[in-house]
Amino acid sequence: MTLSIGILTHxxxxxxxxxxxxxxxEALCDAGHDVxxxxxxxxxxxxxxxxxxxxxxxxxxxxxxxxxxxxCRVAEIxxxxxxxTHFDVLHAQDPISANALAELVAEGRISGFxxxxxxxxxxxxxxxxxxxxxxxxxxTELFTVSQLxxxxxxxxxxxxxxxxxxxxxxxxxxxxxxxxxxxxRARYGLPLNARLILSVGGIERRKNTLVLLEAFEILHxxxxxxxxxxxxxxxxxxxxxxxxxxxERVRSRGLTDAVTxxxxxxxxxxxxFYRQSSVLAYPSQTEGFGLCPLxxxxxxxxxxxxxxxxxxxxxxxxxxFWCDPEHPETLVCALRDALSVQSKVRFQLSGPATAHRxxxxxxxxxxxxxYWRLAALQHAGVxxxxxxxxxxx
Numbered sequence: 001m002t003l004s005i006g007i008l009t010h011x012x013x014x015x016x017x018x019x020x021x022x023x024x025x026e027a028l029c030d031a032g033h034d035v036x037x038x039x040x041x042x043x044x045x046x047x048x049x050x051x052x053x054x055x056x057x058x059x060x061x062x063x064x065x066x067x068x069x070x071x072c073r074v075a076e077i078x079x080x081x082x083x084x085t086h087f088d089v090l091h092a093q094d095p096i097s098a099n100a101l102a103e104l105v106a107e108g109r110i111s112g113f114x115x116x117x118x119x120x121x122x123x124x125x126x127x128x129x130x131x132x133x134x135x136x137x138x139x140t141e142l143f144t145v146s147q148l149x150x151x152x153x154x155x156x157x158x159x160x161x162x163x164x165x166x167x168x169x170x171x172x173x174x175x176x177x178x179x180x181x182x183x184x185r186a187r188y189g190l191p192l193n194a195r196l197i198l199s200v201g202g203i204e205r206r207k208n209t210l211v212l213l214e215a216f217e218i219l220h221x222x223x224x225x226x227x228x229x230x231x232x233x234x235x236x237x238x239x240x241x242x243x244x245x246x247x248e249r250v251r252s253r254g255l256t257d258a259v260t261x262x263x264x265x266x267x268x269x270x271x272x273f274y275r276q277s278s279v280l281a282y283p284s285q286t287e288g289f290g291l292c293p294l295x296x297x298x299x300x301x302x303x304x305x306x307x308x309x310x311x312x313x314x315x316x317x318x319x320x321f322w323c324d325p326e327h328p329e330t331l332v333c334a335l336r337d338a339l340s341v342q343s344k345v346r347f348q349l350s351g352p353a354t355a356h357r358x359x360x361x362x363x364x365x366x367x368x369x370x371y372w373r374l375a376a377l378q379h380a381g382v383x384x385x386x387x388x389x390x391x392x393x
Contacts, residue, residue, distance in 0.1 A: 002032055002033055002034055003028075003033045003034070003088045003089055003371055003372075003375055004033075004034045004086055004087050004088045004089070005025075005028060005033055005034065005035045005036070005087065005088065005089045005090075005091065005371065006035075006036050006038050006056075006081075006087040006089070006090045006091065007021050007024060007025045007028075007035065007036070007037050007038065007091050007093065008021070008038045008039065008077065008090065008091065008092045008093060008094075008097035008100070008101070009021040009022075009037070009038070009039045009093045009094060009097065010039065010040070010073065010093070010094040010095075010096040010097060011039055011040060011041075011042075012039050012040075012041045012043075012045070012046060012047040012048060012057065013048060013264070014048040014049075014232065014264070014267055016118060016288065016289075016291055017093040017094050017116070017118045017288075018039070018047075018048070018093070019291060020093060020116070020118065020145070020166060020291070021037065021093040021116075022037055022047065022049075022051045023167060023169065023360045023363075024360065024363060024364055024367070025037045025051060025053045026051050026052045026053055026360070027167070027360040027361050027363065027364035028053075028364045028367075029052055029053040030052070030361070031361070031364060031365075034054075035053045035054065036053065036054040036055065036056050036087075037051055037053055037054070037055045037056070038055070038056045038057075038058065038077075038080075038081075038097075039055075039056075039057060039058065039097075040057075040058045040059075040060035040073050040076050040077060041057035041058060041059065041060055042060045042061070042062050044057075044059070048264075048267050049267040049268070056080075058076055058077060058080045059076070060072075060073065060076050061076070066123075066125065066128060067125050067127050067128055070096060070099075070127075070128055070131055071127075073096045073097075073100075074096055074099045074100045074103070074131070075100075076100075077096070077097050077100035077101075078100040078101075078103045078104060081100070081101075081104060081109075082104065082107070082109055083109075085109065085110070087110075087378075088371075088374070088375035088378055088379070089113075089114065089371045089374045089375055089378070090110060090113045090114070090374075091113065091114040091115070091116070091367075091371075092113060092114070092115045092116070092135070092139070093115075093116050093118070094118075094135070095131055095132045095134075095135030095136070096131070096135070098113070098115045098134075098135035098136065098138065098139060099131050099134055099135050099138075101113040101115075101138075102134060102135070102138035102139075105138065105140075110378065110381070111140075111374075111377045111378045111380070111381035112139075112140030112141070112374055112377050112378070113139060113140055113141075113374070114139060114140065114141040114142070114143065114367075114370055114371070114374060115135065115136055115139035115141070115142055115143070116142075116143040116144065116145065116164070117136055117142065117143070117144045117145075117149055117153060117161060117288070118144075118145055118149075118288030118289070119149060119286055119287060119288035120132060120149075120152070121206075121286075133157075136153065136157060136159065137157060137159070139159075140374060140377065141370040141371075141373065141374055142159050142160070142161040143161055143162060143163075143164045143366075143367065143370070144161040144162075144163055144164070144288070145163065145164060145165055145166055145288045145289040145310070146163060146165075146288060146289050146309065146310035146313055146314075147163055147309065147310070147313050148309035148310045148313065149161070149288060149310070150162075150163050162366065162370075163366075164363050164366040164367060165289070165314070165358065165362075165363055165366070166289045166291055166294065166358060166363060167358045167359045167360035167361075167362065167363045168291075168294045168295055168298050168355045168358050168359075168360075169360065170298055170352070170355065170356065170359075172271055173271050173274070173295045173298035173299050173355070174271070174298060174299065174300075174352065175275065175299055175300030175348055175351070175352060177272075177275050178272075180268070180269075180272050181272040181275050181276055184269060184272045184273065184276055185276060188229075188260065188262055188265075189260065190227065190229065190260055190276075191227055193225065194225050194226065194227035195223075195225055195226050195227070195278040195339065196226075196227050196228075196229050196276060196277040196278055197216060197219075197226060197227070197228050197229070197277065197278065197279055197281050197335065197339075198229050198231065198273060198274065198277035198279070198280050198281065198296075199212055199228070199229065199230045199231070199280075199281050199282070200230075200231050200232050200270075200273075200280065200282070200292040201232050201284075201292065202230065202232050202263075203230060203242060203243045203246045203261065204242060205242050205285070206284060206285055206286050207283075207284050207285075208283045208284055208285050208325050209230065209242070209246055210242075210245060210246060210249065211283055211325065211326075211328050211331065212228075212281050212283055212331065213228070213246060213249060213250065213255075213259070214328045215281075215283075215328045215329075215331040215332045215335060216228045216255075216258075216259075216281075216335075217253055217255060218328070218332050219332060219335060219336065219339075220255070220258055223339075226258070226339075227258055227259070227260065228255075228258060228259045228260070229259075229260050229262065229273070229277065230259070230260070230261045230262065231262045231265050231270075231273055232262070232263075232264060232265060270295065271295075271299055274295060274296045274299035274301055275299045275300070275301070277296075277301055278301065278302075278338075278339055278344065279301060279302045279303070279304060279321075279335060279338040279339055279343075280292060280293060280296035280301060280302070280303045280304070281304050281331070281335060282303060282304060282305050282306075283304065283305075283306060283323055283325045283331050284305075284306065284325065285306075285325050287310060287311075288310065289310050289314075290305065290310060290311055293305050293311070293315075293320065294354075294355055294358055295355075296351070297319070297320075297347070297350075297351035297352070297354045297355045298351065298352055298355035299351065299352075300347055300348040300349075300351045300352055301344075301347055301351060302320075302321060302338035302339075302343045302344070302347045302351070303320050303321065303338075303351075304320070304321045304322070304323055304331065304334040304335055304338055305320050305321075305322065305323070306322070306323060306324070306325045307322035307323065307324060308325075314358075315354065316354075318350070319350065319354045321334040321335075321337055321338045321343075322334060
């Protein structure tokens with residue numbers, strides 16, 4: 001039997017939850033289900049890449065401050081789906097779309113919904129914080145991507161959430177270079193002969209970018225051929241204060257010519273970015289799973305990740321280099337080891353072998369028991385509504 005599934009994300013930008021939602025939608029579509037990927041779209045340009053499934057982009061206003069933006073996005077998604085009852089399952093990948101679905105449940109428009117918690121942020125605005133909590137407590141079915149967050153949801157909210165994990169598309173991420181790779185450096189103004197240390201996700205406190213810059217500065221003193229590249233960074237959150245600190249430190253330490261910040265990059269360029277780099281530096285303070293290290297390994301380059309969950313859950317000791325995100329000296333040591341010739345040769349083979357353990361088809365299959373329960377609930381609700389409408393007044 002085929003399910004009609006709507007998967008909702010907070011935006012069309014290449015953030016982790018959006019990438020996960022798109023890949024999940026594609027895997028479910030490949031399995032024969034009728035899947036639509038749904039998101040607010042501020043620019044009107046659609047999703048960051050064209051997926052192998054139907055899409056629905058909801059016109060969205062550009063809003064400057066986060067509390068107003070959250071309320072605006074919740075209303076936009078809720079209103080767009082209010083009279084669309086053909087889905088068997090609606091599945092939110094974030095608190096914003098989850099709150100929109102929670103309001104549709106409260107209105108009696110749908111019987112329930114699913115939610116994946118990738119990670120939880122710390123918000124200082126009480127209304128935004130309340131929306132985050134409601135986005136998980138109101139969900140009928142809950143998923144998460146790692147044991148770390150499964151434990152958090154159970155301990156802090158009393159909610160059971162099976163771990164569905166993440167996958168990697170080995171048809172897109174692989175070690176062999178092509179013409180696209182050779183053109184990449186010229187198009188992004190990267191030095192042709194430099195060894196690139198790549199960071200993905202933009203300049204954010206959560207990504208620990210200032211600690212990475214400190215570690216890079218130490219390495220660069222002895223290895224002038226090193227160049228730091230920070231790719232990506234599309235976000236609903238305002239990281240401008242942290243970005244100012246980063247820019248000032250780059251200028252004051254004389255690293256302007258040794259650091260490139262690309263901003264958002266074309267999705268087709270990401271495999272080439274990995275392959276052109278000598279290492280992915282990923283000393284993040286908070287992650288749900290960490291998709292980028294998996295993509296980098298699939299492309300055959302070493303990765304440096306925190307020696308803590310969730311990374312220790314899905315990578316074995318020799319499958320990555322490890323650091324303490326709070327101590328730059330450990331990041332320096334890990335990067336130095338990862339940059340060795342021996343590591344480059346080893347990860348060309350071991351990286352893709354590690355990535356091969358993670359596939360989106362398995363991730364999609366882990367959702368199906370909950371999806372069938374939601375579909376049964378939705379059909380029962382529709383039947384009850386129809387029966388009520390036939391009752392004599």
